[in-house]
Amino acid sequence: MYLMNISNYSGDLEKFQKDWKNVECFLEKHQLDGVELICYNEEYLETLPRHILKGLHLKYFPTWLEFYKNNHEKVCEMFGGIEGVRQYYGGIHPETLKEAFRNEYQRAQEFGVEYMVYHVSHVTTEHSFTRAFDYTDDDVLDATVELVNQAFDRNSDVMLLFENLWWPGLTLLDKEKAQRFLARINYKNKGIMLDLSHLMITNPKLKTAGEAAEYIIETIEKLGSLKEWIKGIHVNLSLPGDYLTADHQSEYAEILKTEDQFERYIKTVGHIKKIDWHVPFDHPLVKNIIDLIEPEYVVFELQTQNLQQLDDYINIQNKAIGRL
Template sequence: MRFLLNISTHPGDVAIAGEHWGDAVSLLEQTGFDGYEIYPVGDYDYDIIPERIIGGIHLRFFVMIRQIWNNDRQALVDMFGSEENVRCYYGGSDRDAIIDCYRRQLDLACRFDVPYVVFHPVHYELDYVFNWQPPWNWRETIDLSAEIISEVVRQTSYKGWILFENLWWPGNFRLDSVREIERLLSGVSYPRCGLVLDTGHVFNKNQSLKTEAEAISFLLDEVDRLGEYRDLVRAVHLCRSLSGDYVRASRTIDNPFAGASTFWDRFGVAARHVRQIDRHEAFEHPSIAALFDRIEPETVVFEFSFASREEWLGKIERQKRALGEHFGRRRPEGRR
């Protein structure tokens, strides 16, 4: 297995990585990791990033994607408040903005010669982030996602793996059933498809989980239910998220967007809410090592939130201790 850390080109992450990414290289050497899975943000000069340290790319997560993919201009204006906001969020006002964004990022994947990219088969809207009751089902979302990816890869030189990551909201790709996997893969016109298992997102589905040991037991049961489809898990986003108490409390709020008068105000409320759900903490209980007795991913990403190098290092070391000897495993070079 390769072990990666997550990082983005957001100014906060870049400040921790250091100018010219020298500190990022030093962090890999200090912690024993093989590289980074990067989330490209904004108009960034990727020439300053050493190519050898990038091991995967997480494609842009638009969250709200159905209306723009369908070129439904009125629905977009109703959602965002203005066409200017639509263009600001997507980089354009129609589906070509989505296609162009993903193709540029696949070009970046070619440039860094990464073996995989990550895509969320998800559509969600602000009106449902608190109540979890969207008026669509997982089949609609999966079909939409398959259509998007199939169009994006129709003209690209990228030949690596496209890995689909589970999320927690109902009406989306949650890995509740192997039928989700079958429907997604049957709809995507691309030969090299697999899965990213996000452990925190699995936990977020179940608000009754109280302890880390209980959550890991739930995770292992969920993985076992995948049966032979476990072999499709080529990467793991390894992190802990125990937020059931918060989710239950948030569902009792009568008007969660009170005082949020603009789209960006509402978006800010939703973003803070999501960060409270998906906490990206480190595992500490050693039973998490049993996950890698069930699956053999090529890549494990320690996917954490962090506001400082010290916080990041603390999470890295705690999770390494939890994995024990499993952290030292390395896959043979040359297999992609």
């Protein structure tokens, strides 16, 4: 099943004149079976045709470990006080996270989606610039297991797919860690959503799409039988090695000088976008990756400024895979 990512954010839907019928026509034009949705608010959901909605990308809090562990002082320091904490998480107590994911899970059931996507990662704003992490993969994986087992009904029919990132958490670079993580998740209908860009970012030495494809294939083969747990793929390309290995201390210093929390957020997002590009994987070896994994879902997860660029990107991706 071939899908594309979309959100119900008005800026995203403006590409389609805020009309889901135009989205349907676009999907048909590009031989796509539906969408993987991110919900930012409650807008435009009533008119969303359920038959095109196949997956729900759950909320993602990039920074959550300190909050979950109730390190109140640290969290207030990071978010400029209690109101900043409330604005970011929707509450001031760790239980807020569980409620957020319970609500997302309920929404997935109401929508009748086939799968949900859960980011398994943690990073603070500071460490996104410095990479001087004071938490490990195991710290993030252990806390995620605890949170997921409390927030989701283990017997649901909706598949719960855990997505890899390049920050501490589920990187998929360590087979044993990934196996232990999945084994401890009580949710029965579970699996992995492999994000190709996120895997590329773990290797800053990659310079070309061909090198990236070979690295991904090599990494997947090292997973052995764990490969069978990969049920979906986010297809995109990121080769930010030069940027990733540069010194960003001065950029972080500028953020520290920025008092407005929203402006801080915008600057940080700009930094992340220079790492995670979300452009088409335009090398024919991408088809070899798909053939190797044989996923149920292939999602074109791309970021574009307008409909013409999205149209071009989807065409590039379909051509690389051999669908045109």
